[in-house]
Amino acid sequence: MMQGFVRKLKQAKAARFHRDPSGNLSLVGPDGGGYITKAQSYTFATLPSAAAFSGGRIFVSDVGLRGSYWFSDGANFYPENGSVVLGTSGVPSGVAPTGSVAGNGALTLGTALNTTYDLGVFLYFPAGAVYAGSAAGSYWCVMSSTTLGTIYGDVLGTGWPSTSVPASPTAIVAAGPGAYTGSTSEITVATLTVRGGCMGDNGQIQMSIKDARINNANLKTVRTRFAGTNLGFANSATNASAITNVMTVTNAGSASRQFSVLGISDSLGGTVTAPTYDSVNTAVDFALTITEQLAVATDYVVINTANITLNRS
Secondary structure, eight states, X not given: OHHHHHHHHHXXXXXXXXXXXXXXXXXXXXXXXXXXXXXXEEOGGXXXXXXXXXXXXXXXXXXXXXXXXXXXXXXXXXXXXXXEEEEEEOOOEEEOOSEEEOGGGEEEESSOOSSOOTTOEEEEEXXXXXXXXXXXXXXXXXXXXXXXXXXXXXXXXXXXXXXXXXXXXXXXXXXXXXXXXXXXXXEEEEEEXXXXXXTTTTOEEEEEEEEEEOOSSSOEEEEEEETTBOTTOEEOOOSOSEEEEXXXXXXXXXXXXXXXXEEEEETTEEXXXXXXEEOXXXXXXXXXXXXXXXXXXXXXXXXXXXXXXXXXX
8 A cells, every 4th residue: 555655656746847839838747648737828919929829729818707718720819619708797787767766775766677676786877866966877776676675875887797796785874865867868887898809800799688678669778889889789679578689790701890680589579680781990909888778767678687708710
């Protein structure tokens, strides 16, 4: 038994580090196998020559939720398995309908939501609606019914929504301003920075967005914008209480030309909009934004989940 232990100890000591032609560092066993690889890390803007890394694997720190691994075919770099999740969120965020706010953030909505967000939801309120002098923004709300809840001081930024809810919401201690009118402006609820060049000439970004809305004939619009350009994705659904938007934007043989299409699935069935061609320069960093807008202030729309994926192979 002791001899076997000593033999294994000697074998462990015989392990060595090895750096391949791509610069990747590996821990190699005494038999030349059983290794652990640590890929070199780059930002997308500082990628080395693909030709110099042919067959190699690298880590790109600024593409993907927590970075992503890419490989070189000698001409270009591609994400492993052909795709990278750029952003995903299950934190609901919407535009509040007209209502009133009493002391300490006590909220009464004038229109009932389609579910009770008792675990919380970010709702957008205009300036001065939450308390005297409050800034316009999306405030964390915990609902006790479809119309009643409490507003907290935690405000959603314009970046990508957090993957977790506020652990200890900040209580509002202030007199309530009373009645407010809901917003009909276009509200940005999420923003991602897409790194220039990561789509290549034929890459695709796919977006899946699921939202809830009041079922009436008024327009409730969810948009996605590339560098401010709408790309034709104005989902202005009317008589539907839940919508699933599946949108694809594909570079059409050039980093500055896109073919875009939107598929909508709702309580009325599925539809596909006419495709459009657009000309956003994806060779440079650009902002991908998701926005919401109401035509009537007494309505609401809430994005419940969103997923953004880069496909390139």
